[in-house]
Amino acid sequence: MSQKQVFKPNREFAKDARIKNMCEYQALQDYATEDYEGFWGDAAKEKLDWIEPFSNVLDESKAPFVNWFDGGKLNVSAQCIDRHLHVRKNKAAIIFEGDRGDVQTITYLDLYKHVNRFANLLREDFHVKKGDRVVIYMPMIPEAAYAMLACARIGAIHSIVFGGFSSEALRDRIEDAEAKVVITADGAFRKEQPYMLKPVVDAALTGKTPVKKVLVVQRNHEDVEWVAGRDYSYNEMISQKKSKCEPEVMDSEDPLFLLYTSGSTGKPKGVQHNSAGYILWAQMTMEWVFDVKENDTFWCTADIGWITGHTYIVYGPLAMGATTMMFEGVITYPDSGRPWKMVEDHKINQFYTAPTAIRVLHKTGEHEPSKYDLKSLKVLGTVGEPIDPPAWKWYYEEVGKGKCAIVDTYWQTETGGHVISPLPGATPIKPGCATLPLPGIMAEILNPATGEKVGVGEKGYMCITKPWPAQIRGVWGDEERYIKSYFGDVEKDGKPVYFSGDGAVYDEDGYITITGRTDDVMNVSGHRLGTAEVEAAIKKHDNVAEVAVVGKPHPIKGEGIFAYIVLKCDEGVADEVEEVKAINNIIKKEIGSIALCDDIVFAPGLPKTRSGKIMRRILRAIAKGEKITQDISTLEDPGIVAQIEEMVK
Ligand code: WT7
Numbered sequence: 001m002s003q004k005q006v007f008k009p010n011r012e013f014a015k016d017a018r019i020k021n022m023c024e025y026q027a028l029q030d031y032a033t034e035d036y037e038g039f040w041g042d043a044a045k046e047k048l049d050w051i052e053p054f055s056n057v058l059d060e061s062k063a064p065f066v067n068w069f070d071g072g073k074l075n076v077s078a079q080c081i082d083r084h085l086h087v088r089k090n091k092a093a094i095i096f097e098g099d100r101g102d103v104q105t106i107t108y109l110d111l112y113k114h115v116n117r118f119a120n121l122l123r124e125d126f127h128v129k130k131g132d133r134v135v136i137y138m139p140m141i142p143e144a145a146y147a148m149l150a151c152a153r154i155g156a157i158h159s160i161v162f163g164g165f166s167s168e169a170l171r172d173r174i175e176d177a178e179a180k181v182v183i184t185a186d187g188a189f190r191k192e193q194p195y196m197l198k199p200v201v202d203a204a205l206t207g208k209t210p211v212k213k214v215l216v217v218q219r220n221h222e223d224v225e226w227v228a229g230r231d232y233s234y235n236e237m238i239s240q241k242k243s244k245c246e247p248e249v250m251d252s253e254d255p256l257f258l259l260y261t262s263g264s265t266g267k268p269k270g271v272q273h274n275s276a277g278y279i280l281w282a283q284m285t286m287e288w289v290f291d292v293k294e295n296d297t298f299w300c301t302a303d304i305g306w307i308t309g310h311t312y313i314v315y316g317p318l319a320m321g322a323t324t325m326m327f328e329g330v331i332t333y334p335d336s337g338r339p340w341k342m343v344e345d346h347k348i349n350q351f352y353t354a355p356t357a358i359r360v361l362h363k364t365g366e367h368e369p370s371k372y373d374l375k376s377l378k379v380l381g382t383v384g385e386p387i388d389p390p391a392w393k394w395y396y397e398e399v400g401k402g403k404c405a406i407v408d409t410y411w412q413t414e415t416g417g418h419v420i421s422p423l424p425g426a427t428p429i430k431p432g433c434a435t436l437p438l439p440g441i442m443a444e445i446l447n448p449a450t451g452e453k454v455g456v457g458e459k460g461y462m463c464i465t466k467p468w469p470a471q472i473r474g475v476w477g478d479e480e481r482y483i484k485s486y487f488g489d490v491e492k493d494g495k496p497v498y499f500s501g502d503g504a505v506y507d508e509d510g511y512i513t514i515t516g517r518t519d520d521v522m523n524v525s526g527h528r529l530g531t532a533e534v535e536a537a538i539k540k541h542d543n544v545a546e547v548a549v550v551g552k553p554h555p556i557k558g559e560g561i562f563a564y565i566v567l568k569c570d571e572g573v574a575d576e577v578e579e580v581k582a583i584n585n586i587i588k589k590e591i592g593s594i595a596l597c598d599d600i601v602f603a604p605g606l607p608k609t610r611s612g613k614i615m616r617r618i619l620r621a622i623a624k625g626e627k628i629t630q631d632i633s634t635l636e637d638p639g640i641v642a643q644i645e646e647m648v649k
Helices: 010-018 022-034 036-047 077-081 082-088 107-126 143-153 167-177 200-202 233-238 273-288 308-318 338-346 355-364 389-399 479-487 531-539 578-588 617-625 639-648
Strands: 056-059 067-070 092-097 103-107 133-137 158-162 181-185 187-190 193-196 213-217 232-235 257-263 269-274 295-299 324-329 351-352 379-383 405-409 444-445 459-462 489-492 495-506 512-517 521-524 527-530 544-554 557-569 599-602
Touching: 022 036, 022 107, 036 056, 036 067, 036 273, 067 273, 077 143, 077 273, 082 107, 092 107, 092 143, 092 338, 103 107, 107 143, 107 233, 133 143, 133 167, 143 257, 167 200, 167 269, 167 578, 181 200, 181 269, 187 405, 200 379, 213 233, 232 233, 232 479, 232 599, 257 308, 257 512, 269 273, 273 308, 273 379, 273 405, 295 308, 295 338, 308 324, 324 338, 338 351, 355 389, 379 389, 379 557, 444 489, 444 495, 444 557, 459 489, 479 495, 512 521, 521 531, 521 544, 521 557, 527 531, 527 578, 531 544, 531 557, 531 578, 544 617, 557 578, 557 617, 578 599, 617 639
Parallel strands: 092 324, 133 158, 133 181, 158 257, 181 213, 213 232, 295 324, 295 351, 351 379, 379 405, 557 599
Antiparallel strands: 056 067, 092 103, 187 193, 257 269, 444 459, 459 495, 489 495, 495 512, 521 527, 544 557
């Protein structure tokens, strides 16, 4: 199956789709092009439940800092819950399936009560006020969603830290955001075994910390340490709380959450999303891209610790009044039929996952889908990295039976929601191709040198040339970094434009294929990691003199981590196995297991220019086993290249 093959939308499906054909798509995009503020103003009026209407659609006067829907007042938790009570209070808001198969259905009325009690607890017992930062370090259980929405209800800014991150990574994020509260759980279940989170929080809070209180949800009921006056049991406190809590009246541009993500340099940055623009686009993309209908059940397999979990497990589905599935377990446990069994059991209509998961399910359970009734499926989604044609084909044929659209959604933590994606009832799709910008998104592939749109087949930078409502509003505590990271590389008509960090290319139909990052950011199993971050962790090892980390193509993970390490002792490595172990332990402690290296080479030195810059391009080529074609004679020590090549062979 080559990229040239085109698959038309399922005609039956298209009849009822929100966007039914390419003419409708084009009409929307034309409207946005001709009257940008009209397009977005209409959407915001129609979709959002305003406490007070906005007076201005877009203010670009302080670009690249922008304001959307100024003057408007709303509350995101009310948009996600309260407004549905009149029409769907007994509808399932969240269906939770635990690791061990336990199922819990939470209606919109239940959700209202849980979130209100939670909000009252934070407000009354923990004195959390509007603008305070609350770190959430939680497993995939409904209380994680309640925690997010409770923060939104009282105007606190949540910052979720993925449960796979280590205590040091958690500490960094707590400190950067100056969080005063951490919400966590004792732990949860994975492959029918309890695993722990609370001890990681305890370790992150040793020494000086801004955190005053820790709220612990008891999920697996394992023993945990308890610090008197700091740690509180959610299970004990929550039943005493009232199930009504007035939502804080929030400005459109009041911050909703921070989510730390890796950049090409330095520590992870706190990507800030604000209220109105974010929730508007979360809801609109749910409706357009997944085309979720009133009786549908939507399942996104991401973890709430990533942006996909924020936008497409919690905020997007709930804002539109959908039923969203939440899964605690592992998709390959007890076997690779688990997700398909869940599709059958819960009659899932839209299934959204990452290419790395598709590859694993394909490899370990090629024929599993045919053992289950998957007739409920209408739309299949992928996100996080380019999807390779074999995985795409299996997903389309074995899972979708050739009748489901595959939406290859391209977006980022910074974009808040999808920006380039097929529409399931309209867009003819091609394997591995994110296709076209969504209506309202002015995405263009530009030549960074000239700022002009690139021609067909010519690689360029994936840019967005106009602000959009769900865009990142800032990097927490670092205005300069926001400007430099996103608006420092490309100018169009003399004006800085948003650059994603990704390369991309147009085909003859104007379709966009994302070719991957152009910077030192890696994408490991759909997790974003900066080479600088991994290098900083490895450098903490006493014996390490120098280190360079590069990404290397990996059949399942997409990208694996390849580290070149120069040790301090001249005699070489005494015990390679021990050194590797020590280095992996440091990575686990500093970042977490997601950043463990796939390959470590103890090199005699690193290829550098005479000015001392490490030539990563050469290291990437060596890791891939490619021939070095570039001129290396100008390197400080050209001989080092052959030496390293020999070691990697
Ligand atoms: C990076 C963003 C967006 C949620 C998950 C990751 C890559 C994302 C695609 C896609 C090719 C993709 C990009 C992007 N990416 N979606 N459909 N095709 N690449 O969020 O951690 O912010 O990572 O993921 O490289 O920049 P993130």
